[in-house]
Amino acid sequence: MTNAVAADSLHAARVRLRPTMQSDLEFVLSLERDPENLPYITPWERIQHEAAIRFPDFRHFIIETGAGLEPGGFLILIGCRNPHASIELKRMVVRDKDQGFGRSALRVAKKIAFDDLGAHRFWLDIKKRNARARGLYESEGFVFEGELRDAVKLDRGGYDALVVMSMLLGEFTQRRGRALELPA
Ligand SMILES: CC(C)(COP(=O)(O)OP(=O)(O)OC[C@H]1O[C@@H](n2cnc3c(N)ncnc32)[C@H](O)[C@@H]1OP(=O)(O)O)[C@@H](O)C(=O)NCCC(=O)NCCS
Numbered sequence: 001m002t003n004a005v006a007a008d009s010l011h012a013a014r015v016r017l018r019p020t021m022q023s024d025l026e027f028v029l030s031l032e033r034d035p036e037n038l039p040y041i042t043p044w045e046r047i048q049h050e051a052a053i054r055f056p057d058f059r060h061f062i063i064e065t066g067a068g069l070e071p072g073g074f075l076i077l078i079g080c081r082n083p084h085a086s087i088e089l090k091r092m093v094v095r096d097k098d099q100g101f102g103r104s105a106l107r108v109a110k111k112i113a114f115d116d117l118g119a120h121r122f123w124l125d126i127k128k129r130n131a132r133a134r135g136l137y138e139s140e141g142f143v144f145e146g147e148l149r150d151a152v153k154l155d156r157g158g159y160d161a162l163v164v165m166s167m168l169l170g171e172f173t174q175r176r177g178r179a180l181e182l183p184a
Pocket residue numbers: 036037040041090091092093094095096097098099100101102103104126130131132133135136139
């Protein structure tokens with residue numbers, strides 16, 4: 001696998017993914033703790049990110065964005081050595097929202113999962129209230145599989161469901177045939 005994977009085609013916003021380093025973790029933690037992101041994620045301790053950088057089953061990436069390819073977000077894949085070829089997009093956070101960076105990073109993540117890591121199934125879950133993320137994943141070809149009811153506690157009381165979505169290799173290949181995915 002190359003160290004940095006870029007998305008410049010499909011008229012997408014410019015992003016590049018590179019492995020996260022220890023020196024990036026302050027940035028990662030600050031994004032997780034940003035009140036704009038907190039409703040949608042469960043932040044990790046630094047030690048969990050440190051482990052994710054090192055553990056072979058995980059891939060932790062910085063999303064570099066914009067003309068200068070500065071750190072603009074991060075994403076984490078888990079299950080990369082899963083015997084069932086089922087890889088999870090554990091988390092994706094982008095600092096400057098609604099500029100297309102999340103969509104571009106997702107396309108690169110799909111390419112890494114299917115082309116480089118040999119996924120048969122690429123899946124994720126999101127809080128049901130996360131309409132932006134759901135819209136993005138649906139429009140990028142992820143299929144709704146179902147809901148885990150009352151799966152996460154809300155800060156202000158009550159619970160939210162987790163929505164599970166996935167894409168299978170055959171669906172990815174079909175989309176690529178229609179030029180909806182990054183080329184191999
Ligand atoms: C989810 C996230 C990664 C998406 O990245 P992004 O760069 O903001 O997304 P993009 O700009 O690439 O695309 C967002 C799309 O959702 C659309 N959108 C925005 N708000 C929406 C809403 N409330 N409902 C439906 N769609 C919405 C946008 O219009 C855009 O679609 P378009 O390209 O057709 O216009 C980012 O917003 C983020 O970091 N959110 C907080 C953390 C999070 O929720 N992560 C996902 C779960 S781990």
